[in-house]
Amino acid sequence: MTYEILPVGDDQWSIVAWLWQDFRHDLGAVVNGFPLPDGRYRHEWLDEYPAPDRCGYLAWAPHPNTGESAPVGFALVRGLGFADRIMQAFFVVPAARRGGLGRSFALDVIGRHAGPWAIPFQHDNAAARSFWPRVATEAWGSGWAETTEPVPGRADVPPDHWIRSR
Structure with a gap:
């Protein structure tokens, strides 16, 4: 698949918001997530973008039916200018x-921002538990570690996993 990765333009955050609903739906089984009364999933993290210490990227690929460029993924990065x-x-x-x-x-996203990285994901997200260690090894070789940390305010759920580059 050919694709292009671009920073989210000022006029493209609504595209991320649509994909965000799919993202949260995908996580629903992992985090026992239900939509809010208005039918949308939680979006408070997304509401914090854009900001001086945050950025986003969209991955674009040709739509299989039309050939028109279509958004096929997003990444949100925070902590720009921080440790x-x-x-x-x-x-x-x-x-x-x-x-x-x-x-x-x-x-690609990791390579755009030099310095240490942290990548959190949920314990019960089996796809992420398989995916992120492989990405970390490719990005940093053996220069990373995985830890678990309690989810703030949620003693009833397993701790989150955090991959950190060294």
Whole structure:
């Protein structure tokens, strides 16, 4: 699959908002997430973008039916100008998975921001538990570690996993 990775333009945050709903729907089974009364999923993290210490990227690929460029994923990064860059959210639409796009997309975003990185994900997210260690090894070799940390205010759920480059 050919694709292009571009920073989210000022007029493209609504595209990310649409993909965000798919992202949260995808996580629903992992985090026991229900939509809010208005039918949308939680979006408070997304509402913090754009900001001086945050940025986003969209992955674009030709639509299989029209050939027109279509958004197939997004990445949200926070912590620009701070000690660690944090991959706050990362998503590739299901139809674009399994062909290497996610790995290339993640490595591209990591490569755009020098310095230490932190990548959190949920314990019960089996796909992320498989994906992110492979990406970390490709990005940093053996220069990373995975830890677990309690979810703030949620003693009832397993701790989150955090991958940190050294």
